[in-house]
Amino acid sequence: MARAADTPFDDIETPSLRDGIGYGLRALGLVWANDRWLAIGIAGLTVVLALLPAAAAWVAKEIIDSVLAAIDSGAAADRNTALYWVAVEAGVLASMFAVRRGLTFLKSLLAARLGYAVSHLIYEKTLRMDLPQLEDAAIQQQILLAKQHAASRPYGLVNRIFETAQHAITLVAFAAVLWTFSPWAVLIVLAGGLPLFFSEVNFSGHLFRFHTGRTPEMRERSYLETLMTSDTSAPERIHSAADPQILSRYEHLFSWLFGQDRRLQARRASWAVALGVVSSVIFFSGKVWIVLVTIGGATTLGQMTMLVTVLRQGQNTLSSMLTSVGGGYEDLLYISNLYDLLAIAEPERTGTAKQGVRPGEGFRLEDVAFAYPGANRPALEAISFDVAPGTQLGLVGANGSGKTTLVRLLMGLYTPTSGRITLDGTELKDWDWTALAARTATLFQPFQRYKMTVGENIAMGEGLRITDPAALLAAAERGLAGPLVADLPEGLETRLSKRFLDGRELSGGQWQRLALARAMLRTNADILILDEPTAALDPEAEAEFLExxxxxxxxxILISHRLSNLQHCDRIVVLDKGRIVETGTHDELIARRGRYRKLFDQQGEFYRESGAGAK
Ligand SMILES: Nc1ncnc2c1ncn2[C@@H]1O[C@H](COP(=O)(O)OP(=O)(O)OP(=O)(O)O)[C@@H](O)[C@H]1O
Known part of the structure; x- marks a missing residue:
C-alpha cells in the first residue's frame, strides 16, 4: 500500500562530489573499453560541432559588413566578397547539419552498446550472488532500479559529458568574441544561466530520492500489472472476481505516484519560469546596452548583429550546458545505485576440497542452527544427525517446520548460522562449490517451469551442458516423462509455455515429471534430494517413481507429507518448529505413538490401516 502522500524521502543519501566524479570517469572508461573508435569519433565530431556556432556568428558579421561595404562602394570586388561570405556561411551550415547527423548516428550506436554492456554487468553480478543475497529485499530493490535504468542512465551520463564539453567549447569561443566587445558582456552571459543551474541540480537530487524511495511502490505496481495480465494468475483471479479490488489498488497506487510526480514537477516548472524571467531581463539589458553603443557609433551594424546573436546564443548555450550538468548529475545518482549494486561483496566461495577427508562418511550435522536474515526466530535449531552413504532418509513435519530449509543447507545453498555440516568429514564451506554441487541431484520445491524446450527443461539439471538427445530421453524415462515426450509433436524440441506463439502448455503433473527428469539427469551424483517429488503425480506414477x-x-533424502511414502526409509526425522522432535524407522515411530503417529493417524483410514499392519 502507498505511504502518506507527502513522504519526502529526505533520508535517502546522494553521493558526494568525489564519488560522482569517480562514477563519471568509470562510465567513460566503460565506453573506452567497449568501443574506443566510437568514443574517439564522438569526441572528434563534438569538438567540430562545438566550434561551428561561433564560426557561423563570425561569418554572419562578415556578410553584413561586406554587404554594407558593397552598398557604400558599389564595386564588383566588394559585391564578390559579400557573395563569398554567403558561400562560406552555406558551407558552415551544411557542415553543422552533417556533423550533427553523424553525431546522432554514432551516439545511437553508443547507446545500444552501453545499454548492453551495463545490463551485462548487472546480470554477471546477480548470477554470482548467492541465495540469501538474492532473497534480500533491499538487494532486490537495487537490482530493480539498476535494471530499469541500465539502458538509459549510463549512456545519458556519457552523452551529457560530451554535450557539456561541446557547450563549454562553444562558450569559450563565444566568450572570446564577446571579450573583444567588453568583458562585461561575458559576465552578462554567466549571470543569466547560473540560477537555472542551481535549481536543476537541486531538483535532480529530489527526483532521485523520489525514485529510489518509491521503489517498493513501483515494485507493487509492476506486480499488480503482472497479476492483471498473466495467464498463470488468471484462473484464480477470474474465479475469485478480484478484478475490481486489484484495479482499485492499482488506481490508488497510481494516484499516489502521480500526486508526487505532479507536486515535484510543478515546483520544478515554477522555478524554471521564475528563473527564465530573470535570464530574459539580464539578456535584454545586455541587448539595450549593445544597441546604445552601436547607435553611439562605437561598433558596426555587422558587429552589433554578431554581438546580439552571440549574447543570445551564449546564454542559451550556457543554460543548455548547465541543464546537461544537472541532467548528468541526475544520471549520476542512478549510476551510484548501479555501482553500489556492483560493489556488493560477493559470497566467499573459498572452498577447494574436491573430496572429503573421510570419504564414505556421508553427511554429519552437528548442532546446526539457521536463521533467515531479519527473521525473529531461527528456522532451524539444534539439528544433529548423520546420513551414511546409501541411507534412505525421510524428512517430515508440518508446513513451515524447516524441511526445505534443511535440505537447502545440505546442498550448501545456505550456510548454518551456528553448528557444522560436513560431507565425508569436510565442512560444506570448505568444499569446492562445483564438486559439492555435483554430488547432489535435486528436485526443488517449488520446481521451475522453464519457458524453454522440453529438452532444455531436462538439460537444466546439468546446467544445459548435456545436449545429447539419448541422455535427455533416458532421464525423461527415469523421471516418468518418457511417454509425455514421445507424445509431443516435436519431442524434445517442443517449446513449452503458451507465452510463445508455438508453445505448448503442460498439466501440473506433466511439469512435475519434467522436473523429476531434470533431477534424474544427474546420474553421477551419489545423493538424491527430493523435496515433495510426487505432490502433483497420480498415485500410480507416485508409487512407480518412488520405487x-x-x-x-x-x-x-526424501521430503513428503504423505507418510506412506516414507515407510521404506531407513530413518525418518520428524521436525516441528525447526527442531527435531523424533527420529526412527516408520515402525518405531508408529509404535512410539508420538508426533509422527499423530500425523500418520490424521492421514486417513488407508494410512492408519497400513500403520496398524506395521505395528
Ligand atoms: N526464503 C525465506 N526467507 C525467509 N524465511 C523463510 C524463507 N523460506 C522459508 N522461510 C521461513 O522458514 C521457516 C521454515 O520454512 P521451510 O520452507 O523450510 O518449511 P517446510 O517445512 O519446508 O514447509 P512446507 O511443508 O510448507 O514446504 C518458515 O517459518 C518460513 O516462513
Missing amino acids: LARREQRTL
Missing part, C-alpha cells in the same frame, strides 16, 4: 528412486542405490 525407482529407492532402487537407485544412492543416498536418498
